Amino acid sequence: MTRLNLTQARMNRRSALTGLLAISASGALAACGNGAGAGQTAAESIDLLRYAKPTKFFSDAEIKALSAIADTIIPTTDTPGAVAAGVPDVIQGLASEWGDDNFRQYWREGLRRVYKSLSGETKFVAMSAQEREAVLGAYDAKVYGGETEDGFYRDMKKTVATAYYMSEPGATEELAYEPVPGEWIGQAPISKYPKTWAT
Amino acid sequence: MADFDFVVVGSGMSGGWVAKELCERGFKVAVVERGRELKPEVDYTDMVDPWQMEHLNMKGPDSYEDYPIQSEVYAFHSYTKQFWVKDADHPYETAPGTRYRWRRGHHTGGRSIMWARQSYRMSEIDFKANATDGYGTPWPVDYAEMAPWYDYAEEFAGVSGDNNDDVEVLPHGGKYQPPHEMTALEKHMKKAIEGQWPTRQMIIGRAANLTQPTEEQLALGRGSCQARDHCFRGCSFGAYFSSMSATLPAAERTGNLTLISDVAVHKLSYDEATNRVTGIEGVNTQTMEPVTITGRAVFLNASAIPSAMILLNSKSAKHPNGLGNSSGHVGHNLLGHVGGGYANGYFEGLQEFHHYGRRPNGFYIPRFRNHTEEGDGYLRGYGFQGSATRAGWGGRVDEAGIGAGYKAEIQKPGGWNIWIGSFGETMPRFENHVALHKTKTDKWGFPIPVMDCRWTDNEINAVKQAAADAHDMLEAAGATVLASNKGKITEAYLSAPGNGIHEMGTIRMGDDPAEAPLNRWNQSHDIPNLFCSDGSFMTSSACQNPSLSYMAFSARAADHAAKLMKDGVI
Numbered sequence: 230m231t232r233l234n235l236t237q238a239r240m241n242r243r244s245a246l247t248g249l250l251a252i253s254a255s256g257a258l259a260a261c262g263n264g265a266g267a268g269q270t271a272a273e274s275i276d277l278l279r280y281a282k283p284t285k286f287f288s289d290a291e292i293k294a295l296s297a298i299a300d301t302i303i304p305t306t307d308t309p310g311a312v313a314a315g316v317p318d319v320i321q322g323l324a325s326e327w328g329d330d331n332f333r334q335y336w337r338e339g340l341r342r343v344y345k346s347l348s349g350e351t352k353f354v355a356m357s358a359q360e361r362e363a364v365l366g367a368y369d370a371k372v373y374g375g376e377t378e379d380g381f382y383r384d385m386k387k388t389v390a391t392a393y394y395m396s397e398p399g400a401t402e403e404l405a406y407e408p409v410p411g412e413w414i415g416q417a418p419i420s421k422y423p424k425t426w427a428t
Numbered sequence: 429m430a431d432f433d434f435v436v437v438g439s440g441m442s443g444g445w446v447a448k449e450l451c452e453r454g455f456k457v458a459v460v461e462r463g464r465e466l467k468p469e470v471d472y473t474d475m476v477d478p479w480q481m482e483h484l485n486m487k488g489p490d491s492y493e494d495y496p497i498q499s500e501v502y503a504f505h506s507y508t509k510q511f512w513v514k515d516a517d518h519p520y521e522t523a524p525g526t527r528y529r530w531r532r533g534h535h536t537g538g539r540s541i542m543w544a545r546q547s548y549r550m551s552e553i554d555f556k557a558n559a560t561d562g563y564g565t566p567w568p569v570d571y572a573e574m575a576p577w578y579d580y581a582e583e584f585a586g587v588s589g590d591n592n593d594d595v596e597v598l599p600h601g602g603k604y605q606p607p608h609e610m611t612a613l614e615k616h617m618k619k620a621i622e623g624q625w626p627t628r629q630m631i632i633g634r635a636a637n638l639t640q641p642t643e644e645q646l647a648l649g650r651g652s653c654q655a656r657d658h659c660f661r662g663c664s665f666g667a668y669f670s671s672m673s674a675t676l677p678a679a680e681r682t683g684n685l686t687l688i689s690d691v692a693v694h695k696l697s698y699d700e701a702t703n704r705v706t707g708i709e710g711v712n713t714q715t716m717e718p719v720t721i722t723g724r725a726v727f728l729n730a731s732a733i734p735s736a737m738i739l740l741n742s743k744s745a746k747h748p749n750g751l752g753n754s755s756g757h758v759g760h761n762l763l764g765h766v767g768g769g770y771a772n773g774y775f776e777g778l779q780e781f782h783h784y785g786r787r788p789n790g791f792y793i794p795r796f797r798n799h800t801e802e803g804d805g806y807l808r809g810y811g812f813q814g815s816a817t818r819a820g821w822g823g824r825v826d827e828a829g830i831g832a833g834y835k836a837e838i839q840k841p842g843g844w845n846i847w848i849g850s851f852g853e854t855m856p857r858f859e860n861h862v863a864l865h866k867t868k869t870d871k872w873g874f875p876i877p878v879m880d881c882r883w884t885d886n887e888i889n890a891v892k893q894a895a896a897d898a899h900d901m902l903e904a905a906g907a908t909v910l911a912s913n914k915g916k917i918t919e920a921y922l923s924a925p926g927n928g929i930h931e932m933g934t935i936r937m938g939d940d941p942a943e944a945p946l947n948r949w950n951q952s953h954d955i956p957n958l959f960c961s962d963g964s965f966m967t968s969s970a971c972q973n974p975s976l977s978y979m980a981f982s983a984r985a986a987d988h989a990a991k992l993m994k995d996g997v998i
Binding site for chain 1: 475477478479481482483484485486488489608609610611612614615654655656779780781782783784785786787820821822825826827828829830831832834835836838839840841842
């Protein structure tokens with residue numbers, strides 16, 4: 230028979246809490262996930278949640294094509310774009326560690342097909358940023374205008390955008406992120422909070 | 429000499445309360461929990477930032493393989509799955525032609541860790557429902573009897589709400605912590621709905637999140653809600669009520685609590701000569717060793733299905749139908765809540781307003797059907813939960829455009845989105861029940877449950893009207909309805925029984941021992957030192973979230989049991 234007493238668990242919780250409050254007091258709670266105590270905890274949890282063994286599914290060429298498309302969907306402006314935010318790595322991770330073979334096949338075939346339709350005499354990766362924007366913009370307009378049906382393109386765009394807005398630059402520079410808001414204000418002027426919340 | 433004064437089976441919403449109340453009265457209490465001991469520094473994931481979430485926090489194949497049933501829950505994702513059971517380890521069956529979805533977690537605190545924190549009292553209308561329409565058996569208590577216990581439960585747990593709201597079907601004690609503010613659109617909706625229907629009210633939700641902690645709560649290491657809305661991942665601030673944040677620490681500081689984790693209770697030990705239960709018999713789920721724990725009295729707080737199964741499995745020659753079951757009602761009258769009527773849409777105006785923080789709460793439209801307005805072809809009623817907030821980025825990434833323009837569009841807060849969804853009462857019916865499987869057991873040797881639960885026209889007709897009401901209220905508020913299920917409700921359309929995650933009623937209370945296993949004190953009519961105060965005791969379900977009622981009844985039952993033990997009655 231196991232007899233456990235809560236004392237130990239409570240003490241641990243208290244010290245964890247004290248640590249967090251101390252970080253908060255120093256004004257660095259925004260970074261608490263990366264901080265000493267809490268950072269290790271988060272990293273450990275993530276490790277426990279890992280599903281598959283990491284291998285690289287997409288080839289370098291495929292990643293190059295994906296990167297060109299992702300950075301055209303979300304380019305660097307006054308804030309980082311998709312590539313700077315690490316979006317291609319996230320998608321490589323999804324295909325390599327998260328999805329099943331159907332997922333992988335869907336992405337490989339889809340990516341190749343979209344890339345082919347974006348490339349003419351000049352391959353998409355060889356185009357200038359302006360050319361890429363014109364070509365991809367026209368394709369996007371056809372898909373969303375109903376002229377072309379392309380579920381994969383929409384899935385890819387959604388995934389690129391999701392990976393971007395969940396990235397640190399996407400959440401904290403492009404959007405507004407408050408890890409610990411501290412309070413809820415139901416009715417606030419938009420002038421004070423003009424950006425979309427990251428979460 | 430017994431090991432303990434009281435053995436409490438289960439550490440969740442109600443078991444934590446029983447342990448606290450008994451420990452504070454000086455009794456030695458063992459809380460026997462079948463799940464593992466939670467460790468916040470390992471199990472809570474509330475400090476994980478979005479970019480630390482592996483694979484965009486999308487449910488992977490492991491979620492669907494290991495958690496086919498649990499992964500359907502809104503609160504389930506990769507950073508909360510540690511709080512839900514692996515379905516393969518915890519099988520159950522359903523009777524032919526029936527459906528049931530059973531959602532649960534096995535660990536210290538049970539579902540008090542993952543609950544949605546909505547905290548509402550039952551009213552006199554609810555306590556009189558069975559007696560009035562003749563379904564089920566009458567409640568043995570009334571609101572006046574329970575009001576001080578609700579006061580007590582709310583004050584210790586810490587519930588935020590608007591003390592100025594005067595709602596007949598949702599009474600309160602006037603001591604809520606400050607309410608969450610409604611958004612600009614919710615304030616507009618409230619005016620529009622209450623203006624069009626003077627018979628309806630819209631209030632801010634009453635949530636067990638601390639907005640102004642008391643000295644008592646601070647002393648337990650609990651802090652103020654930080655408006656992160658990560659509650660389903662556990663709260664390192666202890667800001668929402670759970671057994672982990674509130675009741676077990678209160679019990680533990682008395683020095684009278686022993687938490688025994690990883691022990692599944694299979695039956696109660698019973699002494700025929702004295703007609704008393706003498707403790708529990710079970711198994712250590714990790715080592716498979718048999719476990720026996722003795723106590724002078726036993727509280728069942730394992731939740732409605734397991735508590736009934738433990739009694740049914742405690743068979744003997746003298747009690748072939750299980751212990752405490754002379755009424756034949758143990759396992760029967762399985763209740764829950766029926767969801768399903770919903771509408772969502774968008775609203776064009778109020779673009780000058782936004783909101784700050786993340787509210788772990790929404791608004792509530794209390795029951796008006798068969799109260800201030802008639803219901804169409806059913807008894808009892810339903811309430812609505814909902815929220816109206818500006819759209820984030822998630823719903824807007826699949827829109828036309830690329831490049832700097834697409835980025836700039838998403839950076840601006842989206843328009844206003846609204847949703848409301850109904851939660852309705854289910855009728856007490858003897859036919860809806862749980863039974864022990866005749867041959868199959870889980871891997872620890874305990875019979876698996878077989879659920880036999882069906883919706884009737886009463887639930888179906890109520891959801892039909894709820895769907896129409898949802899649609900009409902959104903339109904009345906000036907919203908454009910994008911989706912609703914008005915006119916679409918059939919039995920097949922309704923989600924399965926159990927999906928409301930509020931199973932109850934299987935060991936109901938009542939004054940008539942032939943009709944109810946428990947008396948007005950959550951005490952067995954048959955066996956004086958046997959108590960049950962989890963959802964099993966509920967004589968009717970009402971339509972509001974039940975946890976606050978479990979808390980109030982548990983505190984009251986423990987107080988009564990303590991008196992009986994002090995007086996030498998048990």
